[in-house]
Amino acid sequence: MKKSKRKPQGATRTTAIEQKPRKPVAEILHWPLKLLKVTAVVGVLAVLVLGGQRLLDGLDQPITGVEVSGQLKQLDETVIASWVQQQITEGVLLTDLNSLQVQLQARPWVARVAVRRKWPGLLHVSLQEHVPVARWNERALLTAQGLVFEPEQLPVMQGAPLLKGSDSSSREVLREFAKLQAELAELNFKVVALEKSERGTWLAQLMTAESLAAAETKQPALIEVALGKQELAERLERFKSLYYSVLKAKLNEIERVDLRYTNGVAVQWKAPVTVS
Structure with a gap:
């Protein structure tokens, strides 16, 4: 028979217990402190907002x-x-x-x-x-910069020229008017109207200084000048030459001068007035 081994009497079995390391105090208090900081910031912001609103209300005085x-x-x-x-x-x-x-x-x-x-x-x-320098298309006004504006009621502009064209051509029409007026000033003419048609042709209306001075008492004598599309400067020189040689002595008889011809000029005379 086998003899069983006996455990020594009085002996005890000990099991080691593993202890977890303790968290540092700073780590334990991290989130409560963070929450406290956030709460403090929110509180400060609330005070600033309320204070700023009161300050704004104090500064925003009624308009008197x-x-x-x-x-x-x-x-x-x-x-x-x-x-x-x-x-x-x-x-x-x-x-x-x-x-x-x-x-x-x-x-x-x-x-x-x-x-x-x-x-x-x-x-x-x-x-x-705005300071208008011309009437535009009989419905609006034109500034010196070529800007078109349309007031509800057009003022009386004694002596202001009437310029016509598309609104997009307003600056071009104003420039051509200034050139034409400068060229014809030596002939004692005033350009009272200038139009650029949809086809690009130019038509001017001229008035002599004498006729302009008498315009308040009688119907002014106007001369219509058709300039065409191209070579405006050359055609204007042709008109000036014809003025000194033929037209100057017969201004009151002229209805229209057509400069659109290559080498000539057509003059339309007013119908003679018959006295019965």
Whole structure:
């Protein structure tokens, strides 16, 4: 028989327990501290927002008046100031000045506009008007820069020329008018009208200084001059030569001069007036 081995009496079996390392205190407090910081920042921002709003409310004073300045002939300062006042829905700080400027700039007579704040509670509107130098297509006006603008009511412009053409040709027509007027000034002519047709042909109406002076008391005598499309300078020289040799002595009898011919000129005379 096999003898069983006995465990020694009094002996105990010990099992080692592995201990986990403790987290540092800083790591344990990381998220609570971070949350505390975020809460503090949010609180500070809330205070700043509320304080800023109160400051903004304090600075945004009601607009008590509108000033309008500029050398105005067609625009009415009172009408402009009243219109601006009607558009105001905010205080002096929050009013959209750019929107006011855009709307004022869209008015026909306004060339330039600037709107600024004037503390404590005013708006100042500075205006510059368009200055027309000619009538355009009998419905609009033309500035010295060739800009077409169309006011609701055309003013009386005594002595202003009538220029015609497509709106895209306004600058070209104005340039040709200036050239033609300069060339004919020595002949004592005034260009009262100039038109560029859709086909590109030029037609001018001339008036002598004597006829212009008498225009207030009687029907002015106009001479129509057809210049054609090309070689305008050469054709104008031909007209000047003919003026000194033939036309000068018979200006009151001329109805139309056609310069569109290559080597000649056609003159249409007025019908003789018969006295019964």
